[in-house]
Amino acid sequence: MKILLVDGTIIGRKTGAILKQIETYIKEFDGSLELELLHLADFEHQFVDGRPFDQYNTDMKTLVKKFEEADGYILATPIFQGSIPGVLKNAFDFLHPKALRYKPVSIVANGGTQQHHLVVENQLKPILDYFRALVTPNYVYTHASHFDKDNNIIDENVLERLQELVRVFGKYCELSNDLPKEPIDQH
Template sequence: MKVLFVDGTIIGSKTGAVLDAVEKYMKETGNEYEIERMDFADYEHQFVDGRPLEQYNEDMQKLVQKFEKADAYIISTPIFQGSIPGVLKNAFDMLHPHAMRYKPVSIVANGGTHQHHLVVENQLKPILDYFRSLVTPNYVYTQYDHFDEDNRIIDEDVNNRLREMVRVFGKYGEMSKDLCKDTLDND
């Protein structure tokens, strides 16, 4: 299964640190995941304005292709000002509505305090529901004091929740194999 790790921000390092932990726990499962990492900071982003895909720069086209070719996703996002970053929403706006259909998605998010965890419920999950992704129910939200000064996760509860998220993600991956992802309907 091709799993795309999406670091959905162009600044900061905590979202990447959480993805590092998720990758470690995925490797511990023994499942044969083919993990590819997409760090938005490595791309030249353009504002999505409705043009055809071929009119955007090479990086934007590559971003879309990576989403389309993946079988599943781990999306890592910071929470800024009570919202997901604009660059992440902009990337979703580039995708065809069927690009993520029936593909498993797990979410990890990071904010400065515990108060912004509901951004996942109120913003990110509805976007992924629009794509009809198979969103695992157990996202993991981290905050500043879950990390040490080197951005390693030091909170054992967070590590346990990440392990459980990976376990559930694997089950969703198995379930998705039986679902037709290429079905085009009139929605």
């Protein structure tokens, strides 16, 4: 299975640090999964504005293709101003409604306060539910005190929760294998 580890922002380093830790845990848990780190910062973004898909730039076409071809996702997002980054929402807006259907998704988020974890519940999960993704129930939320000055995770509880997230994600990957996927109409 091909798994995208999506860094859902164009600024900051903490979500990328979380994904690197998850990548290590996935390799320990199930070395058969093909992993790709996808940093939204590596793409030249355009706003979804209703024009035909073939009129968007190559980066947006590549981004959509990577999402469509993946079999599962770990989404890492910062919480800015009580919301997911616009660039992540814009990426979702490019996707066909069937792009994530019955594919496993785990969520990790980072914010400045403990209360911002509710953004996962109130914004991100409803978007993923719309796509009918198989969202694991155990997302991990972090904040600045969980990291050292070099953005290494120093909180043992966070590391344990990330390991558990990976374990549950692996089970959802197994479940996903038995579910039918509908082909996506070409854009």
